Amino acid sequence: MIGLTRTTGERCCLDPAEIERVEAHPDTVVFLTDGAKYVVVETPDQVIGTVREYRAAVMVNAWRLIDTPDHRAEVTGAAVVPFPTRPKV
Template structure:
């Protein structure tokens, strides 16, 4: 889970695995795999950093690296 901030300043947690897309329009808009859109105060770079940290924490990033090594 990653911590995000709504436009009203309220903080909440989101399962990062559900994120399909992140855009800046100029507000950061996150599209989930079910099509739902969430607008947050955090910059797209802060969201990406949180996702990367979360993937490292649960070991998902290492799995992607190992799969990439097999494709070569």
């Protein structure tokens, strides 16, 4: 979710995957795929930048999950050592 500020000063969070388009007339209007419209104080460039930062962070975190020793072993064909199990109580 990305945080934006409505013209009333209220903060709102939107799912970047649901943003269809962003227009300026003269206020910035964010159109969602479900037909909802949000008038925000951020410029279209700021909204686009926020969406880019969000998507970049998602990609970085995905690569961090993939770049674990166990996953690297699967990719290279090396032996994978199982995680230790907790003793039963």
